Amino acid sequence: MEDSKLLRLLHKDPSTGMEQLMNQYAGLVYAVVKGKLAESFCVSTDIEDCVADVFSEFYTELDKYDPKISSIKSYLCVLARYHATDVARKRERQRGDVSLDDEDSLLQIADDFTVEGDLAEDELRREVLSALKGLGEPDSSIIIRKYYFGESSKEIADVLKLTVSNVDMRTHRALNKLRKLFGGKEV
């Protein structure tokens, strides 16, 4: 269902609207949350709770969503990432033996890809995302799946109908391309 119709339904009949919203986007929100929580020692119920929090917040703060600024899909992805980051930090603090400032542990959780540049933070982010889009398919999908959804090369290969080695090679080349664009060094 397109966003304008979904939004009208959410306002006119919240129960039906939320049912439709979750049917449409629960899979995506789950993937985003799982991608962030996969390395944070979270169990499936943590992921489900987090997904539920995302939809609950979307509903209770519906007045804050502005369809002129973004699609519902993008808005939910950002909410999901935000909630998942919060849960990940709490879990890591609970574990006690992982410091958020520990660069090595962060490298273990996230890729060691970094971007160097003199651009202001917001502008840098927009440039990176734009460049990521500019990689074209299937590279942009591979990067999104790997670093946003946290999928493995095998999972990505299955979905995109590629071989695992092809996925790894494309990932390596795409990251080098991005590094080069932003003044970093190729690896």
Add this chain to the structure above:
Amino acid sequence: MKKKLNEIFDEAKPQEFDQFSDELNAPELPDEVLASVKGKVYAKTNLKKEVKTTKSVWLRFGAIAACFLLIVSAVIVVPMLREEDIGIEPYIPNGEPWSPIIDSSVRDIVLSADDVGNVFDAVMDSNGTNQYTQIYTSLPEYLGITPLPNAEFLPIYSTNKTTPSKSELIDFIAEYLDSATEFFGINEKNYEIKKDEMWNGDAFFKAEVSENKKGVRFTARNNSLYFHYYSIGERRLEINGGKVSILESDTDEQIKEKLENTITYVCNSFGKHYTDIKICRDYSYQQLKTITVYLYSTEETIFPSNFSKEPMTSDYISLTFYTDWGSGTYCNWGGSKEEAFLSDVSLYQTSQKWNDYYKIDSKAKMLTLEEAEGLLEKGYVFGGHSCPLCMAAQPEVDFSDYTCVDIEYVSDENGNMCIPFYAFYKHIGKNEYGIDTYAKTYVPAVQVSGYEEYFESQKDNHKNNWYVDEVG
């Protein structure tokens, strides 16, 4: 500067993700996981889980309707949707009919059926019908209908919405901060004015004072300056040291009698004196959720909204009572399940007189009730998706012996056109909670041209209707 790709994703804004619409795809969740997530969402938000209608029935009706071109007729069979009809007598409201005041210089027009159809959302009603909606209420008196106007012409309005300014909000807070915080038992006086946005992009200003999980919120929005109380956890509001309650089954007269002292106390607390009381009952989700008591004084306006339904068109104070069901499972009312407790007292001050808000653009010749009944018989009804194919697939309701009728103005979402309709109500039984159910349908109350062409053209919309697409 160094940045990890994951940090880039963490900090990205929604509009920056729109470009990845194609890449942001994920498989559907397994049924049991989806069901688990939904259950948690419903528990957190207190939304009722959608009761699925017999979708397979819709599939059968949809398939049959798609094979035939049917012209709508609203009069054939009388099936009961739930229990047997208990035989509600026709209801005729008391009171004086409204007399519209229209300047002689206002032009005459004849509306087109397209104009009329466009004031309604073209989505299927959640009750599974689009030829009529379902309304729930305990007594026909609670439908809020009034005597039909006796007029040759009815006004067609447009709306002129103005949001109060930040300085107006500041003045409003200055006027009521002390009385409101004292009334609600809040010692905090510090506040900060913030700017916020509605889902439709309209900006507005707000401020709040809060302590110990309760507070007062001051807002400037939708032509009004207002404040209301909120609390997290305990939702019962104490007045003068005691909780205030009424029974769900109380009549309007019983409510007025029980609340006489409370109303006096509330008005005196804010330096107000009102002459009228209106009581509205909200039957959201088919059960009684809230009872709201409006205190106001009748003002002469060109718009009759104060006569029957929300929104109010003059300054007012409202007292909102939540029923045990309406309060939510996590609130733990305690006590009798039949009591509705006071949860909020709000004060509204319209920043703009309603004669400025509703502007009479034109006038149109009013149809007599007999003429409107003729349109009803032909099936020229409005209220949502008007495709004859979909309407023919619905359980039919015989409106020829309708229970009551009202004049109701309906506006499109932008307020460009506000049009009068005859709203026909037909009692069709009781729902699963024992609440009387009415089918409600709209017929234009003024002259309209192009009915046949309009309903024929709606068949094109049949393919574009999301619900039809879903069921094929």
